[in-house]
Amino acid sequence: MGEGDLYKQQLLEYAQDLARAYSQIRRTQAEFLGALVSLLEMKAPTVRGHARRVAFWSLRLNDSLGKPLDPGALQAAALVHDVGKLGLPDRLIESWVASKEDDRRLVQMHPELGASLLEHVSAFAEWIPWVRHHHERWDGTGYPAGLAGEEIPLGSRIISLANAFDYYVHDYGDTPAHTVGGGVAWIEKQAGGSFDPELVRAFVELPVEALWVNRLWIEETR
Amino acid sequence: MKVLVIEDEPDMAALLAATLEPAGYQLRMERSGDEVERILAEFDPQVAIVDVMLFGSQADGYEVVRRIRATAGHENTLVVILTALVGAEYEKRALEAGANIYMGKPFSPLALLEQLRQAEIITD
Numbered sequence: 066m067g068e069g070d071l072y073k074q075q076l077l078e079y080a081q082d083l084a085r086a087y088s089q090i091r092r093t094q095a096e097f098l099g100a101l102v103s104l105l106e107m108k109a110p111t112v113r114g115h116a117r118r119v120a121f122w123s124l125r126l127n128d129s130l131g132k133p134l135d136p137g138a139l140q141a142a143a144l145v146h147d148v149g150k151l152g153l154p155d156r157l158i159e160s161w162v163a164s165k166e167d168d169r170r171l172v173q174m175h176p177e178l179g180a181s182l183l184e185h186v187s188a189f190a191e192w193i194p195w196v197r198h199h200h201e202r203w204d205g206t207g208y209p210a211g212l213a214g215e216e217i218p219l220g221s222r223i224i225s226l227a228n229a230f231d232y233y234v235h236d237y238g239d240t241p242a243h244t245v246g247g248g249v250a251w252i253e254k255q256a257g258g259s260f261d262p263e264l265v266r267a268f269v270e271l272p273v274e275a276l277w278v279n280r281l282w283i284e285e286t287r
Numbered sequence: 288m289k290v291l292v293i294e295d296e297p298d299m300a301a302l303l304a305a306t307l308e309p310a311g312y313q314l315r316m317e318r319s320g321d322e323v324e325r326i327l328a329e330f331d332p333q334v335a336i337v338d339v340m341l342f343g344s345q346a347d348g349y350e351v352v353r354r355i356r357a358t359a360g361h362e363n364t365l366v367v368i369l370t371a372l373v374g375a376e377y378e379k380r381a382l383e384a385g386a387n388i389y390m391g392k393p394f395s396p397l398a399l400l401e402q403l404r405q406a407e408i409i410t411d
Binding site for chain 2: 082
C-alpha cells in the first residue's frame with residue numbers, strides 16, 4: 066500500500082472512530098437519563114410512565130410546530146423534567162397538589178432541584194432551562210421565576226402543556242382520570258392562562274384521540 | 288502524561304497530534320530517531336510512539352526502540368510501534384526490539400487512546 070493510499074485509509078479510520086465515539090456518547094447520555102427516570106419511578110410508582118408520555122406529547126407538539134427545537138434535546142428534558150422530585154422528602158415525591166403551605170413550597174422546589182442535579186453534566190446545558198421553567202405559566206403566575214409569555218423558554222412551554230395533559234387524563238391517586246376529549250377541552254380553556262395560546266392551538270389540532278388509540282400506547286411509550 | 292512521537296510522514300504526524308492533543312497528552316513530535324538519547328534527556332516522556340520506516344534517518348524504528356530501552360530511566364517507558372509493515376513477522380520484530388505495543392497502520396485512533404489509557408491505569 067502506497068503512502069497516499071495508507072493516508073486515505075487512515076482518514077477513513079478516523080471518520081469511523083468519530084462516528085462510533087459520537088454514537089457511544091449519545092447512547093450513554095440516553096441510558097443515563099433512562100436510569101434517572103427509573104430511579105424516580107422506583108421511589109414514586111404512581112408516576113410510572115408519566116415521563117415517557119410527557120416526552121411523547123412534547124415531541125408530537127414540536128413536530129406539529131415544524132420542529133423548532135432539537136427533538137433529542139426536547140425528549141431528554143421532557144423525560145427528566147420531574148427528576149428534582151428525588152430531592153424532596155419521600156412523603157412528597159408522589160404528591161402533585163400539596164395541601165400544607167410548607168409542603169407546597171417544598172414541592173415547588175423540584176424544578177430547581179432537577180436543574181441543579183442535571184447541571185453536573187455540561188452536555189445538558191442547552192435544555193436544562195426547559196426543566197427549570199416547566200412550571201411557569203403563560204400569565205406569569207407560575208414558578209420558580211414567575212416568567213410570563215415568551216420569556217418562558219419554548220421547551221418549558223411545551224413540556225408544561227404535555228405535563229398538565231398527562232396529569233389530567235391519568236389517575237395518579239389524588240385525582241381521578243378524565244377522558245382524552247375532556248383533557249383536550251381543559252387544555253383549551255387554559256390558553257393564555259397556564260399555556261401559550263399558540264401551543265394550545267397546535268395541541269388541539271393534533272389527532273390526540275387517534276394517537277391515544279387505547280391505554281396500550283402507554284406501554285408502547287415505555 | 289508526556290508522549291514522544293517519532294514519525295517522518297507529516298500527514299500521519301498531524302493525525303497523531305489530532306488524536307493525542309485533545310486527549311490531554313503533552314506531545315513532542317520528531318521526524319527522526321537518530322538523536323533519541325538527547326530527546327529523551329530533554330523531554331523525559333512516559334510514552335514513545337515510534338514509526339518503523341523513518342526515511343532520511345540512519346536508524347529505523349526497531350533501532351530507535353532498542354536505544355530507548357538502553358537509555359537509563361527508560362527501561363519501562365511505554366513504547367508503541369506504529370507501522371505500515373503489517374503482519375505477525377513485523378509484530379514479533381517490534382516486540383523483540385522492546386516495544387510494549389505493536390499497532391499496524393491504518394490504526395484506530397480510539398484503540399490507540401484506549402491502549403494509552405490502560406497503560407496509564409497500570410502505571411498509576
